Amino acid sequence: MSVIWIIVLFILALMVLVIVIYNRLVATNNQVSNAFAQIDVQLKRRYDLVPNLVETARVYMAHEKTTLEAVVEARNKAQSAHQALTQHPKDNQAMSSLMNAEGVLSQTLGRFFALSEAYPDLKANQNMLQLSEELITTENKLAFARQAYNDAVMALNTSIQSFPAVLFARSLGFTQANLLQPIETALERQAPIVKL
Amino acid sequence: MSDTQLNDLKDWNNPVWQGQAREDFLATIQRHRLIAWHVSAVCFLAYSILALAMSVLLSPLVYGVWTLLLDLINFLWPTPSIWPDFLFSASSEGAVKLSGTQVLAGLVGVGLALLGGLVLMAWIGYNLAQALRQGQWVHTTLSTRPVDETSLPEQQFKNTLAEMALAAAIPVPPIKVVAGVANAALISHGDITAGVLVGEDLIKRLDRRQLQGVSAHLIASLAENDLKVGLHISTMLGVLAWLARFAVSLMDAQQRPERLKLLRAVFRRDANSRALLHTYLLEPVVQAKPNAAQSQYKIKFTWREWLLLPLLGPFVIGVLAALLINYFILSPLVALAWRQRKYMADASAVKLTREPNGLASALGLLTAENNTLLVSAWASHFCLVQPSNINPSLFSLFPPLEKRLQALVLLGADASVLSSTRIASGGLSQFFPYLGTVFVAGLIVLFIPLIVQLSLMLSLIFTVIPFSLLHSLLRALA
Numbered sequence: 001m002s003v004i005w006i007i008v009l010f011i012l013a014l015m016v017l018v019i020v021i022y023n024r025l026v027a028t029n030n031q032v033s034n035a036f037a038q039i040d041v042q043l044k045r046r047y048d049l050v051p052n053l054v055e056t057a058r059v060y061m062a063h064e065k066t067t068l069e070a071v072v073e074a075r076n077k078a079q080s081a082h083q084a085l086t087q088h089p090k091d092n093q094a095m096s097s098l099m100n101a102e103g104v105l106s107q108t109l110g111r112f113f114a115l116s117e118a119y120p121d122l123k124a125n126q127n128m129l130q131l132s133e134e135l136i137t138t139e140n141k142l143a144f145a146r147q148a149y150n151d152a153v154m155a156l157n158t159s160i161q162s163f164p165a166v167l168f169a170r171s172l173g174f175t176q177a178n179l180l181q182p183i184e185t186a187l188e189r190q191a192p193i194v195k196l
Numbered sequence: 197m198s199d200t201q202l203n204d205l206k207d208w209n210n211p212v213w214q215g216q217a218r219e220d221f222l223a224t225i226q227r228h229r230l231i232a233w234h235v236s237a238v239c240f241l242a243y244s245i246l247a248l249a250m251s252v253l254l255s256p257l258v259y260g261v262w263t264l265l266l267d268l269i270n271f272l273w274p275t276p277s278i279w280p281d282f283l284f285s286a287s288s289e290g291a292v293k294l295s296g297t298q299v300l301a302g303l304v305g306v307g308l309a310l311l312g313g314l315v316l317m318a319w320i321g322y323n324l325a326q327a328l329r330q331g332q333w334v335h336t337t338l339s340t341r342p343v344d345e346t347s348l349p350e351q352q353f354k355n356t357l358a359e360m361a362l363a364a365a366i367p368v369p370p371i372k373v374v375a376g377v378a379n380a381a382l383i384s385h386g387d388i389t390a391g392v393l394v395g396e397d398l399i400k401r402l403d404r405r406q407l408q409g410v411s412a413h414l415i416a417s418l419a420e421n422d423l424k425v426g427l428h429i430s431t432m433l434g435v436l437a438w439l440a441r442f443a444v445s446l447m448d449a450q451q452r453p454e455r456l457k458l459l460r461a462v463f464r465r466d467a468n469s470r471a472l473l474h475t476y477l478l479e480p481v482v483q484a485k486p487n488a489a490q491s492q493y494k495i496k497f498t499w500r501e502w503l504l505l506p507l508l509g510p511f512v513i514g515v516l517a518a519l520l521i522n523y524f525i526l527s528p529l530v531a532l533a534w535r536q537r538k539y540m541a542d543a544s545a546v547k548l549t550r551e552p553n554g555l556a557s558a559l560g561l562l563t564a565e566n567n568t569l570l571v572s573a574w575a576s577h578f579c580l581v582q583p584s585n586i587n588p589s590l591f592s593l594f595p596p597l598e599k600r601l602q603a604l605v606l607l608g609a610d611a612s613v614l615s616s617t618r619i620a621s622g623g624l625s626q627f628f629p630y631l632g633t634v635f636v637a638g639l640i641v642l643f644i645p646l647i648v649q650l651s652l653m654l655s656l657i658f659t660v661i662p663f664s665l666l667h668s669l670l671r672a673l674a
Binding site: 031034035038129130133136137140141144145147148152 | 351352355356359364365408548
């Protein structure tokens with residue numbers, strides 16, 4: 001009789017353990033989904049800010065037409081890639097295209113801000129200051145959203161790989177997520193040319 | 197860095213930062229979290245021991261009340277006598293014979309007696325915690341305003357706070373700005389609604405990168421549940437303060453309004469009660485002779501104080517022990533826990549930003565001038581840097597600024613943030629406060645049997661004898 005009680009208690013303990021592990025995996029999985037959604041929010045915010053920035057700068061940077069057009073073009077491409085991914089969220093090609101387009105947009109914006117340093121009137125413009133701050137914070141939020149996503153993915157993967165969750169995770173429907181890798185754009189892949 | 201600065205660094209007991217010697221911020225966070233957890237566990241254990249001691253000390257009183265209750269019911273319905281006077285009565289065989297009902301009633305009485313004290317302590321603690329949660333228990337008396345949307349630096353602070361909240365995956369706390377203070381702090385409306393208080397001077401002095409470091413520290417502190425931990429520790433210290441004041445007011449009729457205020461503060465949760473509890477947290481030990489010249493004050497003893505005599509043993513003795521434990525053991529441990537949590541918040545800030553130089557350079561710029569933000573001294577650990585209205589003590593709630601900067605340098609910050617002043621290596625003198633604590637703890641342990649004997653004697657005189665007489669009278673009348 002006592003052996004039966006031991007078996008029953010063991011099964012109960014096992015069930016409790018599985019429930020605890022399941023709940024923890026659900027919580028970390030939801031954190032990953034939420035973190036990914038935050039990246040989406042910041043991407044959309046950036047697409048909305050860029051046209052305002054270009055319009056404000058156009059008055060002062062009349063001779064930098066090429067750069068301004070490059071910014072607008074990069075923004076439009078990134079927005080299209082984002083819409084394509086929204087329609088096909090599990091398409092790896094769409095994700096890869098979006099990451100590339102985002103990389104190019106970041107590059108062109110960086111060039112734009114570097115050039116704007118040469119226009120003191122533009123730098124002093126209140127609108128420009130506000131928009132610059134908005135864009136800077138959006139870029140930072142994007143970076144931190146990616147960081148938070150990677151942190152959440154790391155926590156999920158660690159939970160799945162740890163014992164005893166590793167025994168149950170796959171059968172409960174949990175799989176490891178992929179970290180967001182930094183995408184090198186064509187410009188970054190070029191080695192810097194140093195002229196001495 | 198100049199050769200002089202480099203040599204200064206090498207002279208210290210701390211090595212110049214090498215790439216290989218850099219400390220991982222996750223390991224740092226874990227290390228400090230473990231120490232803080234151990235200390236919090238010790239504090240909780242101390243409180244549990246106090247609760248148990250109070251329940252044991254109160255047990256003769258509760259057992260006596262239970263006995264008298266049974267004696268009163270005995271007039272209507274036969275009930276067993278559970279008072280231990282049966283131990284003195286001899287049966288024909290020369291041995292004491294107890295009925296099953298007597299044994300059961302006795303066991304229930306003992307259980308209730310022990311539970312009585314525990315329930316009382318739990319009830320006081322629960323009501324105190326609720327009162328703190330419902331009020332602004334970490335707040336300021338300075339006038340505040342929302343963020344000025346037209347001011348770029350304030351916008352930058354607001355944006356950096358939002359960035360850090362995103363990195364920590366927590367909601368963005370609301371911001372209130374105070375004029376002319378170079379400090380920032382967490383504030384609370386209960387343990388759910390947290391906010392950030394920031395001084396204008398801080399925003400003006402720091403650039404965006406440094407503001408991000410400050411925001412990271414505040415958000416890290418919030419994400420690591422500093423406010424919740426603070427609430428638990430405040431509740432524990434508040435209960436000790438409440439007991440101390442109640443004990444002091446027990447045997448003096450002129451302290452009766454104070455006694456009633458204390459009871460109302462715990463059992464009725466309104467705005468006045470909350471204000472009173474906050475005062476107790478600020479001043480745990482109050483003078484027993486208010487507004488009167490020392491030599492002219494005379495304690496007044498009325499019939500009410502006679503009725504309260506059974507409480508004398510448990511409360512006075514229990515509180516005496518509790519105060520000794522609080523001031524010489526708990527307070528140093530709590531201070532240690534808060535210092536560790538400050539290091540942990542700094543390391544968590546580095547984890548959020550992945551860049552320690554922002555916070556390190558910000559801390560280096562903030563001085564002790566004009567940085568008082570919060571009302572309560574005991575809540576100063578929620579500030580970014582130590583407020584100037586807090587006197588440094590043996591058991592400070594804040595680690596020294598140089599040590600915080602050192603810790604950040606170990607996490608990868610630029611060593612130039614460290615001042616050229618040599619940091620004292622400490623030697624044996626840094627252990628004196630803790631040696632003192634161990635010495636006093638030893639004294640307390642030696643005196644505990646004496647304290648227990650004193651309490652038993654007081655209980656015998658004011659509880660056991662009166663209740664025995666009443667019990668005998670009621671049984672005789674029945």
